[in-house]
Amino acid sequence: MKKVLYAFLAVLLVSACATNPNGTKMKISDEETKLEVYNRAMFNFNYQLDKMVFKPIAKGYKAVTTQGVRDRVTSFFNNLEEPASAINNLLQGEFQNSGVSVARFAVNATFGVLGLYDVATTWGMTQKSNSFDATMAKYCIPDGPFFVMPVIGPSTPRYLVGWGVDSFANPMYWALLDKKDETWAITTIYGSTALKYINKRAENMALLDSLEEGSVDFYATVKSAFLQNRQKFKSFCNCKADGAPEAASYDFDFEDMDEEE
Amino acid sequence: MKKLILYTFATLLALCVKAEAIDASKAEKFVQNVTKEGIEEIINSNVSIEQKDARFEKLFNTYLDLDYIGRFVLGRYWKTATPAQRKEFIDVYRAFNVKTWSQRFDEFKGKSFDFAGTTPSNSQGQVFVNTTVDMENAEPVKVVWRVKEDNGQMKIIDIIIENISLAITARNEYTAFIKKSPNGIDDLIADLKKKSAK
Numbered sequence: 001m002k003k004v005l006y007a008f009l010a011v012l013l014v015s016a017c018a019t020n021p022n023g024t025k026m027k028i029s030d031e032e033t034k035l036e037v038y039n040r041a042m043f044n045f046n047y048q049l050d051k052m053v054f055k056p057i058a059k060g061y062k063a064v065t066t067q068g069v070r071d072r073v074t075s076f077f078n079n080l081e082e083p084a085s086a087i088n089n090l091l092q093g094e095f096q097n098s099g100v101s102v103a104r105f106a107v108n109a110t111f112g113v114l115g116l117y118d119v120a121t122t123w124g125m126t127q128k129s130n131s132f133d134a135t136m137a138k139y140c141i142p143d144g145p146f147f148v149m150p151v152i153g154p155s156t157p158r159y160l161v162g163w164g165v166d167s168f169a170n171p172m173y174w175a176l177l178d179k180k181d182e183t184w185a186i187t188t189i190y191g192s193t194a195l196k197y198i199n200k201r202a203e204n205m206a207l208l209d210s211l212e213e214g215s216v217d218f219y220a221t222v223k224s225a226f227l228q229n230r231q232k233f234k235s236f237c238n239c240k241a242d243g244a245p246e247a248a249s250y251d252f253d254f255e256d257m258d259e260e261e
Numbered sequence: 262m263k264k265l266i267l268y269t270f271a272t273l274l275a276l277c278v279k280a281e282a283i284d285a286s287k288a289e290k291f292v293q294n295v296t297k298e299g300i301e302e303i304i305n306s307n308v309s310i311e312q313k314d315a316r317f318e319k320l321f322n323t324y325l326d327l328d329y330i331g332r333f334v335l336g337r338y339w340k341t342a343t344p345a346q347r348k349e350f351i352d353v354y355r356a357f358n359v360k361t362w363s364q365r366f367d368e369f370k371g372k373s374f375d376f377a378g379t380t381p382s383n384s385q386g387q388v389f390v391n392t393t394v395d396m397e398n399a400e401p402v403k404v405v406w407r408v409k410e411d412n413g414q415m416k417i418i419d420i421i422i423e424n425i426s427l428a429i430t431a432r433n434e435y436t437a438f439i440k441k442s443p444n445g446i447d448d449l450i451a452d453l454k455k456k457s458a459k
Binding site: 129217251258 | 329332333336337339340357361364365368380382383384387389397398400405407418419421423424425426428429430433434435437438441449452453456
């Protein structure tokens with residue numbers, strides 16, 4: 001199983017490198033049209049899956065929990081992501097931020113009762129979250145094309161690789177690594193992952209509902225928002241040594257009426 | 262060749278002049294007033310929903326340049342639209358935005374904007390006003406306001422939340438919709454009408 005996963009990641013990396021590094025628009029080729037057709041189909045599949053399975057579960061979860069409980073759950077999983085932030089801050093030369101992530105993890109895991117409470121923030125240590133996705137951006141690894149993953153949803157090759165690598169830095173994974181043959185350990189892993197995403201889905205309920213309600217083409221909206229949000233990584237790459245700061249991606253020309261798709 | 266040189270010079274000149282530079286601190290103050298008015302007099306006020314909606318509509322129409330944004334979001338389809346279609350689209354786009362935003366705006370209850378300076382724009386007479394909103398249980402959200410000045414009149418023309426421009430998102434969405442609809446813009450107008458009537 002692991003071998004398959006590695007092969008999959010390797011393919012993704014290669015495909016990421018093969019795409020246009022400037023991120024500029026190439027002529028719309030057959031491949032792009034095909035990808036778009038696939039993306040829309042997969043998006044609709046995920047949408048139906050969400051509507052019939054995840055959303056009802058999240059609704060039920062919301063009905064039986066209070067906001068306070070959901071905040072504790074969010075806080076707990078946030079804290080488990082601090083080690084990944086610490087490592088990625090380090091890889092990006094953000095030594096001070098890396099120290100903050102380590103300190104936050106230690107403080108919240110102890111004084112914050114296993115991370116259930118974010119004590120560190122109240123002590124003035126604000127979160128410096130970072131990801132392997134951002135690290136790769138810093139080392140100028142291109143993002144690759146937008147594509148919709150089954151179940152996981154909108155992604156790009158670099159986003160997906162970053163997500164996979166970061167999950168290895170999760171303390172839960174390390175704590176249960178040598179117990180991977182025991183049923184309770186497996187149950188804990190799957191159970192906590194399920195809880196994490198159901199909690200997330202419940203907390204995003206209002207936002208996603210209003211986004212969908214206000215949209216005439218939900219796929220186009222989600223794709224556009226996802227890709228725009230990722231434009232922030234564009235300035236991370238240090239290879240371009242001309243020193244001139246790049247204009248913000250949202251500083252487009254309002255008078256330009258010929259849009260790129 | 263001569264034309265090319267002339268054109269290059271003209272472009273360079275246009276880039277250098279920037280005569281109508283916008284007053285950044287004035288723009289920041291303008292956004293401060295808009296958010297203050299929106300939060301104090303609408304979100305946190307104890308009036309009926311109808312009154313809230315009416316106040317919101319007024320705020321929206323006074324401070325946002327919906328004609329300008331509406332043109333932009335249709336992209337290349339604006340050029341091919343008839344004057345009647347243009348007018349109908351702008352009207353329905355305005356109504357639709359007032360409706361969705363008066364609902365969404367409640368999310369900002371009890372929150373405030375921290376102002377973090379301005380960033381110049383490549384476009385003449387425009388500037389970005391940077392703000393952040395503190396969130397519970399998450400890192401602060403970055404909200405950037407794009408402000409345009411026309412004859413001394415300041416208007417908001419875009420709001421960028423976590424790098425996501427509402428104008429670009431709407432354009433991507435609307436042009437995608439028009440492209441796959443048999444009746445093009447008319448289908449979009451009908452759909453937006455249906456959505457704002459709900």
